[in-house]
Amino acid sequence: MSALPPYASAGQRAWFYGFRVICGLIFFFLIFPILVIIPLSFNAENFFTFTPKMLALDPEGYSLKHYRDFFTNPDWQQALWNSVTIAPVATLVATAIGTLAAIGLSQSHVPFRSAIMAILISPMIVPLIISAAGMYFFYSRIGLQGTYWGVVLAHAALGTPFVIITVTATLVGFDRSLTRASASLGADPVRTFFKVQMPLIMPGVISGALFAFITSFDEVVVVLFVGSASQKTLPWQMFTGLREQISPTILAVASIMVALSILLLATLEILRRRSEKLRGLTPG
């Protein structure tokens, strides 16, 4: 596969290149919709397609007006502010109790392990619309519906399975003799946790936190039901924008979010390499 042998027949040669062309087209399908919105977001007109001026690379065809709109429009600014205040708190809650539970789950003797695991992972599996419906019914009974904390708790619950999965994955390679060594040298469990265990599982914790953050930051369905207008987040604002009057500002917001996900992807990749290096899985 990696290279064409010199004795390949004409048919094999055709298939070799044909297959690559097919794969290229599929990659194009994957990436094109995401990249195409970036140039479109600089459109000087309120259109969703390339104007003749843009195609001619005329500077007049491009402008930053949609970005300006995003940064000055109070609706978008409120939505940005709500997203920025909800996601980090939800992430913090999810990461803190999720990490503790992951450490508990990777001990050698956990009673009812599979049942507990099934419950803890369930927020990731249940379709969002069902979670949203259940939370809407229940939270309105107890007065959390339409409140800031209602949304934060709901988002934290949705984020915890990711923390559990990433942290338990890091703990699989954890050498238990390290905690024993620390204890034998006189450190109490809390000190051992912060000085020995924590630094080693840190990459897993951070990538779990990133997953939890993006879960909350991108989430629309639950916040639509559990939140009220004063908790309108960025995705919610995009959703209403797309459904009612589609304005090109959405493309500017989308481009900013693409930049954010590139940043996130890069961070995760660095963390993964660091974690593998720490655990001695790959040399160098």
Place this chain on the structure above:
Amino acid sequence: MAAISEVRSASAAEVMTTADGMPLKRSLQRALRREKMRSLMLIAPLLAFILLTFILPIADMLFRSVENGIVQETIPRTVVALQDWDPASDQIPGEQVFEALHADLVEAVKAKVHTKLGVRLNYEKPGMSGLFRTTGRAIPRMGEGPYQEKFVEAAKDWGDPETWRTIRRYAPQYTPGYFLAAVDSEWTHNGIEFRPESERIYLFLFARTAWMSLLITASCLLLGYPIAYLLANLPMRTSNLLMILVLLPFWTSLLVRTSAWKVLLQQQGVINDLLVWVGLIDNAGRLVMINNVTGTIIAMTHILLPFMILPLYSVMKTISPSYVRAAKSLGANDWTAFWRVYFPNTVPGIGAGAILVFILAIGYYITPELVGGTSGVFISNRIAYHISSSLNWGLAAALGVILLGVVMVLFYVYDKVVGLDNVKLG
């Protein structure tokens, strides 16, 4: 032989102990118990959190799908009085039932809850909402009994035995009514039967959701398999670079991708412009690719494709290239080596990816809502509609419970095929 029995009797006489004189067995058990307790203590906060914020809401939804306390709460005396009435008879109930109804409605009108009961019963029999509203207006000037005639005069539906049958049928605290409605059935005096053909929507919608999810899964497999194959067989450096093209969409916000498709697919959008420019279609014949089934399938295939590629890739990565080489050295041509040797090895990956994509697709809400129009919507959109627009929460809950049941079964299969502990991310 003798030596062994000697050891045995010795150990029976003096039990092995730890330094502080406790029997070793008990000491070990205690240590184990302490370890179990410690792990449970660590898990407890999250478990409590998830139970409170997530499991209880789901349980609440299960409860709501059968809960029906409103009839008993609003007209308690009538419900009791109706027990003596024979629903099979063609006669309306006697004066005592009407007396009870009058007493109940006087209170209900004062508390302004009679319209709510009307709305509830209207789900089962159209016209009930209006009946209760009209009667509510008539109640204050009804005066003294006998009430039977006065009620029938105020709204002639009180003279229809079917009205009373409906009230009697939906009097109990719990009802299967919402579930029946969710599968297009109703409970009439002939027993449980399907609604008339023209009123059936949910079974059709469930079938469409399943069918479209299946189409999306199939197209994800078709597009994902070659990519996973390429990534698994290229040198590490190249495949890591190409992997970014898969992971970037995976990490990009769902709404960003949906809005991208909305922009690309619309009639004045980029794809139609391109086709017109190339000359494949003329300006009048621009393709309608959005707000219909096509739009939903294209957008959702794009969104779910990474979920197919990643499990396939991780399985293909473990298949040794020597298998195919061995097959070829034994005389298989390229196709036979692939189909008879390589492909069967990738079946677990296909299973994992397909179930994952199907589970995710079947519960999708946002994308069908935005690009599906009316012909491309899923059952989730109907659930959302009943929660926020029609306010028929019981029916929304029943539809949700059915969907949840389907997902649970699929998930059980997923657990058997892949194993919960093998869920990996990124």
